[in-house]
Amino acid sequence: MHTQGAGRDVRLLHTSDLHIEEPADAACVSALAASARTHAADALLIVGDFFDHNRVTAETLVAVASALGELAIPVIxxxxxxxxxxEGSVYERGAFGAHVHVLATPGGAMVGLPDLDLEAWGRPHASWDNMRPxxxxxxxxxxxxxxxxxxxHLTRGIDDIGRAYPIAPDEIAASGRDYIALGxxxxPSDASHGGVVAAYSGSASRVGKSALVTLTAADGRRRVSVETIAC
Ligand SMILES: [Mn+2]
Structure with a gap:
């Protein structure tokens, strides 16, 4: 029986919506790498719209790959x-390194990080169609x-009806996960529901904010805390 997870706190640096378009935008990834070191993060999560579109140049992909190489931790x-x-996406065209795990399987994919005793699941956008993440x-x-x-898009009320890519609070509550990282x-916005901690991190490039998520196992209980940090 598991009692302690990795045997220590696990720290996740969670960001989203970097919307990288050109080589200079890779500086944001370098800043995240520095932030990950400062905060002793164990993994970096980039939750969608890492790139602004799938037609960014090969030069941009190389710059981003180089910046991702500054991270000594897994990236999901x-x-x-x-x-x-x-077909033809940045994820097919780019060569980002073995430490970068892209959840690219249509319908959903799981990646395991054994050193952290952690598994991450996500359903990627895999077409231009609407979907329920x-x-x-x-x-x-x-x-x-x-x-x-x-x-x-978290559906909080009547104003959210008809929004694309809806995420219902009840789906967060029923996810069975310890943390839901949103993008x-x-x-930044808290989206916790039904005892499941969930948050929008904010965009490191657009608002200069991310989330530092700490997973703590103590006395057989799981505790998850989310702190908004710069970059
Ligand atoms: Mn989006």
């Missing part, structure tokens, strides 16, 4: 509605920590 990327995982989330995997990544909104 969920394709968003601007950079869907489809958190519908029918699979059962928890075997690792102690189970997180989800989802890029879409699509540029500003």
């Amino acid at each position: 990327v969920l394709p968003g509605n601007h950079d869907p995982a489809m 958190l519908a029918d989330v699979p059962e928890r995997g075997a690792a102690f920590w189970q997180i989800g990544l989802a890029h879409g 699509h909104w540029d500003v």
Whole structure:
């Protein structure tokens, strides 16, 4: 039986919506790498719209790959509605390194980080069609920590009817995850529901904010805290 996860706190640097368009924008990834070191993050999550579109140049992809190389920790990327995982996408064209895990399988993909006793699931945008990022989330995997990544619009009320890529609070509550990392909104926002901690991190490039998520296992209980940080 698992009791302690990795045996220590796990820290996730969570960001989204970098909307990279040109080589100079890779500076934002370098800044995130520095932030990850400062905060002793164990992994970086980029929850959709990493790139503004799938037609960025090869030069841009090389610059981003180089900046990602400054990270000594795993990076988990969920394709968003601007950079869907489809033929000819940035994720097919780019060579980002073995430490970068792109959740690119249509319908959903899981990646495990054994050193952290953590598994991350996410359903990527894989076409230009509408989709429900958190519908029918699979059962928890075997690792102690189970997180989800989802890029879409939280439906809070009547004003949200008809929005694309809807994420219902009840879907967060029913996800069975310890943390849901959200993207699509540029500003930090709590989205916790039904005992499941969830948050929009904010965009490191657009508002200069990200989320530092700390997973703590103590006395058989899981605790998740989210702190908004610069970059
Ligand atoms: Mn988006």
